[in-house]
Amino acid sequence: MSSHNSKIDSQPDALTVISDSLESLEKPVVLALIDPIRYQEAVIGLLRYFMGKVPRGIYVSLNKPYAVLAKTFEKSGISVDSLFFVDAITNVPALQEEADHSCLGSTVDLSSLCIATSKAVNRFAEDKFLVLDSLSTLLIYNESKAVAKFAHLLTEKMRRWNTSGSLLTVEMNAEKDVVSQLAPFCDKVVRI
Amino acid sequence: MSKESGVRFGVLDPTLYGAARVFDYLGARGQDMLDKVGEGIIEYGLTEGYFEQSSNPHEFVGNIVKFFAQNGYVNNVKIDQTGETMNITMWNWRFLPIMKKLRSRNSYLLTCPMCIANNAITKSAGVMGERISEQVTPDGMYTMTIKMVPGIRNTRQTVIPLKPADLSNTPLASQMNESLGLPAFEAVAYGLARAFDYLGAQAQLLLDKVGAGVIEFLQEELQISLPNEPSKAVENLALFFTKNQLADEIRSQISPSEAKISFTNYRYARVLRRLLSEGITLVSCPFTLTVRTLLRQRNLAAGDVKWKFVGERDVSLTMPIVRIADQQFDEEKVASLMESP
Numbered sequence: 001m002s003s004h005n006s007k008i009d010s011q012p013d014a015l016t017v018i019s020d021s022l023e024s025l026e027k028p029v030v031l032a033l034i035d036p037i038r039y040q041e042a043v044i045g046l047l048r049y050f051m052g053k054v055p056r057g058i059y060v061s062l063n064k065p066y067a068v069l070a071k072t073f074e075k076s077g078i079s080v081d082s083l084f085f086v087d088a089i090t091n092v093p094a095l096q097e098e099a100d101h102s103c104l105g106s107t108v109d110l111s112s113l114c115i116a117t118s119k120a121v122n123r124f125a126e127d128k129f130l131v132l133d134s135l136s137t138l139l140i141y142n143e144s145k146a147v148a149k150f151a152h153l154l155t156e157k158m159r160r161w162n163t164s165g166s167l168l169t170v171e172m173n174a175e176k177d178v179v180s181q182l183a184p185f186c187d188k189v190v191r192i
Numbered sequence: 193m194s195k196e197s198g199v200r201f202g203v204l205d206p207t208l209y210g211a212a213r214v215f216d217y218l219g220a221r222g223q224d225m226l227d228k229v230g231e232g233i234i235e236y237g238l239t240e241g242y243f244e245q246s247s248n249p250h251e252f253v254g255n256i257v258k259f260f261a262q263n264g265y266v267n268n269v270k271i272d273q274t275g276e277t278m279n280i281t282m283w284n285w286r287f288l289p290i291m292k293k294l295r296s297r298n299s300y301l302l303t304c305p306m307c308i309a310n311n312a313i314t315k316s317a318g319v320m321g322e323r324i325s326e327q328v329t330p331d332g333m334y335t336m337t338i339k340m341v342p343g344i345r346n347t348r349q350t351v352i353p354l355k356p357a358d359l360s361n362t363p364l365a366s367q368m369n370e371s372l373g374l375p376a377f378e379a380v381a382y383g384l385a386r387a388f389d390y391l392g393a394q395a396q397l398l399l400d401k402v403g404a405g406v407i408e409f410l411q412e413e414l415q416i417s418l419p420n421e422p423s424k425a426v427e428n429l430a431l432f433f434t435k436n437q438l439a440d441e442i443r444s445q446i447s448p449s450e451a452k453i454s455f456t457n458y459r460y461a462r463v464l465r466r467l468l469s470e471g472i473t474l475v476s477c478p479f480t481l482t483v484r485t486l487l488r489q490r491n492l493a494a495g496d497v498k499w500k501f502v503g504e505r506d507v508s509l510t511m512p513i514v515r516i517a518d519q520q521f522d523e524e525k526v527a528s529l530m531e532s533p
Contacts, residue, residue, distance in 0.1 A: 036398070037224050039391055063392025089393055109519070111526045118530035136394040141493045141514065146521040153523050157530060170394055171218070172401075 014038060014045030014192050021190045022049070027164040029155050031186040033179060034134075034170050042192040043133065044076045046166050047083075050129040054164060057083045058120045058130045060113070062137035065090040066101045086120050088113055110142060110150045117154065121161055130158060130165035135178055148181040155185045166190075198263070199377045199459050201286065202368040202414075202436030207478040208303040209290050210405025211384065214398055216299050223301055223346040225387070227315060230308030232383030236463075237309075242375045249317045253310045260306040263373030269306075278321065281335045286367060288334060292359040293413070300352045305380045315344055322349040326357035368414070371437070374459055381463045384476035395474050403485030406478060422446050422490050426453075426483055433479040442479065448515070451483065451494060454508040461505040468499065480509065491516045 012020075022028050034042040050057060061069055066085035073080050085101035088108045096103040104116050121130065132154065138147045151167055158165055167186070169178065183189050211229065215222030234256070237243045243259040246252040257269045267284035287304035294301065302308060314320065321338035328334050334357070343350070384402070388395035410416040416432055418425040423446040430442035430453075440457040455461070460477040467474070475481060475497050484494040495512035502508060 035221065036218075036388075036391060037221060061392075063394050110521045111529070114526045115529055133392075134394055136397055137392070140394070140397050140400070141495065142519050142521075143516050146519055149521045149523050153527055153530075157527075170391065172394075172397055 014042045015048050017192050018045050018049045018190055021188055025187050027162065028187040029158050029164065029185075030166040031179065031182055031189045032166045032168045033189055033191045034168060035192060036170050036172065038192055039170060040072075043131075043168070044073070044078065045192065046131060046168070047073065047078050050131070050164065050166070051078065051082065054127050054129045055082060056124050056126050056128040058086065058117070058124075058128060058165075059083050060086040060088065060117055060120075060130070060132045062088045062113075063133050066103070084120055084123065086113075086116050088116075110138065110146060114150065114153060114157075118157065121157075121163060128163055130154075130163050132165075132167045134168035134170055135182075136168075136170045136172055139178070144178050144181075148178045151178065151182045152185055155182070197459075198371045198374040199438055200368060200436040201370055201372055203433060203438050203478055204372055204377060204380065205286075205290055205368065206406040206409035206413075207380070207384075207402060208287070208305070209293060209409045210402035210478075210481075212290070212294050212299055212301040212303045213297075213405035213408065214401040215301060216297075220346045220348050220351045223311075223351050226301060226303055227308050227311045227346070228387035229303075229380070229383040230305070230310070230312035232386030233305055233309040233379040234312055235386060236379045236382040236466075237375070240375070240378075242379065249313050249319075252313050256306060256309050256313070260376060263376035264370070265304075265306055265372060265376055276340045277324075278338050278340060279335060280338065281333060283333055285332070285334050286372075288328065288332060288359070288362050289367060292362045293409070295356070295359055300356075302351075305376065305383070309379075309383075314340075318342055318344060320344070320346065320350045322347075323351070323353035325355035326353050328357045328359060328362060330361050332362070368436070377459060378463045381460055381476050381478075382466065385463075385467050385472055385474040389472050389474060393473075399474060399476055399481055400484045400488065402476075402478070403481035403483070404489075406482045407485060407489070410482075418486060420490065422487055422492065425486055425490075426451070429479060429482055429486065433482075438477075438479055444483075446513075449513055451487070451511045451513055452508065453480070453483070453510075454502075455506065457505045458507045459505075461501070461507050464499060464507065465501070473497075484511070487513060493519075 032042065032046060066087040070080045087101055087103045090103045092103045092105050102116060102120065104112060135147055135151055211226065215225045218225065237259060238245055243255040246255060260266055265286050266282050270281045272279045319340050320343035322341050324337040324339055326336045384399065388398055417428055426444045426446050430444050434442050438459055439455040443454045445452040487494050492513050493516050498510050500508045
């Protein structure tokens with residue numbers, strides 16, 4: 001078996017894809033459809049893109065505890081000081097609110113998630129963006145129609161709050177309904 | 193490494209079939225996801241001392257082949273290389289029946305655990321194998337000719353052979369009652385959970401879909417009856433997985449709000465213990481995944497699994513169950529609540 005070190009992989013990095021796709025948009029509300037292989041790269045790319053434009057971010061995580069995310073982001077050179085995490089996965093007996101995060105518990109329903117997100121957005125007066133990671137996780141416990149309604153409401157609110165941001169969904173062949181229902185309400189569907 | 197203490201192919205084969213079906217929608221990129229399972233297999237095998245690492249990829253591949261041969265997954269593998277071209281011949285390769293079934297669905301993804309582990313090794317050396325041709329003899333000797341090319345991602349050429357084998361004479365279900373060594377089963381089960389941990393909780397959606405493939409396999413190939421009544425269907429699944437040695441006994445209690453399952457001499461216990469100690473809560477037990485999917489197919493969503501060890505290999509689990517129809521989302525009501533201070 002001979003070894004080759006030259007890489008033939010020449011696809012553009014996530015940040016380039018995002019920047020190119022959103023070039024002409026002022027405060028985009030984006031549906032990010034992510035290749036599962038590129039999930040981590042895509043999340044970092046989206047954060048870099050929005051952080052380059054807006055000073056403050058709200059990161060709603062249904063996938064990984066905020067402590068894990070904060071470490072991962074820091075490792076990638078992302079300053080977590082400007083992020084507020086809404087953590088809907090860490091197991092806590094009751095709602096916990098701190099300066100940089102709130103923990104809702106791992107069994108949060110869609111309504112409570114909306115309210116907590118709204119609360120987090122209202123904490124900060126300055127311009128901000130919102131990232132929801134991810135719609136796919138919601139599909140584990142909810143039917144796609146309910147997830148689409150939730151996402152629709154969130155995008156509507158994002159416009160009212162004058163907030164840019166992205167709803168993430170990992171390409172899993174399960175979220176087709178959500179994507180087709182939600183795409184018209186977003187400025188752009190970005191495939192990463 | 194005794195084969196007697198292992199599981200039957202009746203557990204592994206539907207799982208491997210299910211894993212391939214999950215990633216079919218991604219085309220060639222699906223193989224990249226499956227090769228990640230290969231990375232997990234390697235990690236498990238190395239850390240459990242089942243095989244040794246080598247800086248020489250050829251030797252490392254050889255160690256993995258030996259491990260799978262010892263565990264009854266293949267009788268023998270012969271690799272001949274001339275320049276960039278490699279001929280790989282395998283005798284009694286246990287993936288053939290699964291390959292046949294997948295090909296009948298026009299799926300070319302490879303979930304043979306030995307192959308995906310080896311893919312992970314060659315990839316890390318920046319090399320991929322373009323599949324040129326395959327042949328199968330009536331007595332089950334399989335030969336694949338590949339051309340080594342630089343690369344780190346799969347392409348159509350690395351997944352679909354230019355000249356695929358005719359598998360029409362390959363038997364499909366005959367190995368179901370034969371046994372696979374426990375270390376190989378454990379490595380696959382660990383690899384499945386470890387591979388997708390980077391995706392966080394949403395990975396469970398992918399893993400649950402393996403269960404959908406398992407159900408498809410069991411119904412199509414083994415005509416397992418899965419009645420609409422959840423408790424009866426789970427009971428039938430438990431009987432099947434017990435017969436195929438995933439555990440000596442599986443007892444289930446399904447109520448409208450909770451699933452309680454207990455396993456005696458559970459072959460997944462060691463993997464589970466390790467995953468939990470590593471903070472990985474994803475479930476990759478084939479039976480549990482299948483139960484979760486089965487419930488979902490009956491409009492019930494299974495929540496987070498809570499495990500309890502009652503002995504070295506005796507384990508119980510509880511999962512909350514919710515009726516999906518009960519999870520309404522009232523957009524207008526929530527919208528007004530969001531406006532409240």
